Structure formats: C-alpha cells, structure tokens
Amino acid sequence: MSFLKDLFSIFKKRELLFLESYKESDDVYTFLFEKEKDLTWNAGQYGLFSITHKSIKNATKPFSLASASTENVVKITTRISDDPSDFKKAMLELKQGMKIKMSGPVGAFYLQENSPSLLIAGGIGITPFRSIVKQIEAEKNGDEKQIHLLYMDTRKSYLYKDELDGIANHTSISVTYLDSRNDLEQKIDKFTALYKDNGKYFIAGPKSMVESVSTYLQSNHISKRNIKKDAFFGY
Ligand SMILES: Cc1cc2nc3c(=O)[nH]c(=O)nc-3n(C[C@H](O)[C@H](O)[C@H](O)COP(=O)(O)OP(=O)(O)OC[C@H]3O[C@@H](n4cnc5c(N)ncnc54)[C@H](O)[C@@H]3O)c2cc1C
Numbered sequence: 577m578s579f580l581k582d583l584f585s586i587f588k589k590r591e592l593l594f595l596e597s598y599k600e601s602d603d604v605y606t607f608l609f610e611k612e613k614d615l616t617w618n619a620g621q622y623g624l625f626s627i628t629h630k631s632i633k634n635a636t637k638p639f640s641l642a643s644a645s646t647e648n649v650v651k652i653t654t655r656i657s658d659d660p661s662d663f664k665k666a667m668l669e670l671k672q673g674m675k676i677k678m679s680g681p682v683g684a685f686y687l688q689e690n691s692p693s694l695l696i697a698g699g700i701g702i703t704p705f706r707s708i709v710k711q712i713e714a715e716k717n718g719d720e721k722q723i724h725l726l727y728m729d730t731r732k733s734y735l736y737k738d739e740l741d742g743i744a745n746h747t748s749i750s751v752t753y754l755d756s757r758n759d760l761e762q763k764i765d766k767f768t769a770l771y772k773d774n775g776k777y778f779i780a781g782p783k784s785m786v787e788s789v790s791t792y793l794q795s796n797h798i799s800k801r802n803i804k805k806d807a808f809f810g811y
Contacts, residue, residue: 582682586624590615591675592650597668601733603657604700606642607667609650609676616645617681619711620704620778622806625652626677629669632662640703640780640806641681644711650678653735655700655811685778685806687712692722692771694764696789698781699729704806705780706736713743721748722771726763728754728781761792768796777803782811 592609600606617623619641626636643651656664670676685704687693695705705725712721727734732755734740744751754760767775777793779786786807793803 582680585680585682587679589626589677589679591628592678594670594672594674594676595649596672597670600653600735604653604655604733604735605668606651606653607670609652609678611643611645611648611650615650615681617641618686619644619707620686620806621681621683622685622704623650623652623678623680624682626679627663627666628677629674630666632666634661634663635666637663637810640685640707642703642706644707644714646714647710653700653703653706661810683806685780685804687721687723687776687778689776690721691774691776692767693724693776693778694767694771695723695725696760696764696777696779696781697725697727698779698785698789699731700735700811701779701781701785701806701808702727702735703780705778706739708778709740709743709747709749712749713747723749724763724767725749725751726754726760727751728757728760728785730755760789764789764792765796768793768798773797773799773802775802778806779803780806781808783807783809 595608597607622638622640639652642653740751779789
C-alpha cells in the first residue's frame, strides 16, 4: 500500500515558493519554502526537489523534509562544499519569490508503532530525525514513547542542537551527542541489550555509515525488518 501511495505522490509535482535560506554552520545551509495547506507528510519522509529557474544536469535530488507538517513550512538542510555541484550552486541562487518543484512526500522512514525506537544519525543524516522529534513534540505524546536519538558527528558540528536539547528537556526523548564510532557502538549495545529485536532501529546519514551501522545491528541479532535506513549518497 505504501508503495502505491509513494507512486501516486511521485507523480504529484508541486511548485514551492522559496522564502529564505540561512547558514546552520560553516558549510551547512537551511532552505525554507512555503507549505501549501494540502501538503502534509509523515515526519521522516523525503521529497524530490527540482531546480526550475535554470537548466542544469541532474536537476532533481532527494532531500529529507527536516520540518514536521505541523510547522507549516517546508525545511531542507544540506551541506554545501567550497566546490558545489550545479544543483547546490542553483540552490544558493534562490531569491525570495522564486520557485522550486517538489514531488512527494515519499518513503517509509517514519515511526509507525509505539515500539521503543533507536534513531541513529550520522552528520547531515539528522534531518529526518529533526522532523520526527518535532512531530512528537507537537503531538504532546512524547512522554509515552521510548525514543533515543544518537547523533554522531566526528567534527562535533551538531545541527539543530538547541532545538534538540529543548525537546529532550520536556519530553521523554533522549538525545546523545557522539563523536566516535566506538562510543556509538557502546550506546547501540546498551539499547540492544534492553530491547533486543523488539525495538525499531532507524539509521540516516552518508551511505557508508548507514550500511556499516546496519551490519553492526544485524551482527547484534537485530533482524532486517526492524531496521529502517535512509542512505544519503553524494557524501
Ligand atoms: C532519502 C534521501 C534523503 C536525503 N536527504 C538529504 C538531506 O536532508 N540533506 C542532504 O544534504 N542530502 C540529502 N540526501 C542526499 C542528497 O540527495 C544529495 O545526494 C547530496 O546532498 C549530495 O548532493 P550534491 O549535489 O552535492 O551531490 P553530487 O552531485 O553527488 O556531488 C558530490 C560532490 O561532487 C562534487 N561535484 C559534483 N558536481 C560538481 C560540479 N558540477 N562541479 C564541481 N563539483 C561537483 C562536489 O564536490 C559535490 O559536493 C538525501 C538522499 C536520499 C536518498
């Protein structure tokens, strides 16, 4: 069913009005677009964004929707290096009133049950999790959910840190900031020892990180069906 829903969504392209962009850190930017009333998504899903103001190769890329539907804005956050792709150069050219196309929302990367969940972010992979924890905060049912967010970034450049800390302060969601693989594995071990294969595991970040954490979980007897992955290529 969710496959059919995705297929329908993919064909539904809409234009989004660009509102503003700002830097989150040295090389990370957030872009905000107007959210039309009939556009909603499950926190954690992504959209396919297309540049329309000029003609470029690879004009469409997937980005997680970093905002929750309840925030009434479409937010995407991305890393832009000193030598950016044409797509990202075009993103930086956006000015108020210009438009971008989005199809979706798509994907099954969202919480479906009340099971204890371990959310594992690597660097820029924090984007879908911001949406997920914002949604839980808005629904005011954070006290009932067992949700642990492990946020690993070897550069210790933690995006949305103030917001995440704020949410952790008034819900039962816990947020742990890590900067080494060793520490990450220790925290994963703690969770798997408690909840074993009854928990749900979500991993988002660069493809290599997502694959290696997934392999680690499986070696800890977590079955594939309890692991959801959002692998970002291009990093
Ligand atoms: C489900 C999903 C969700 C995702 N969510 C996010 C998200 O929230 N945030 C996010 O940042 N990414 C996300 N991604 C990844 C995203 O779609 C891009 O692949 C990623 O941001 C890299 O984009 P890019 O344009 O820099 O990549 P590429 O075009 O792959 O470029 C990679 C690097 O190659 C070099 N390069 C490429 N083209 C040129 C050029 N013409 N000139 C000079 N140098 C060049 C640049 O150094 C560039 O940084 C997601 C992917 C998936 C599948």
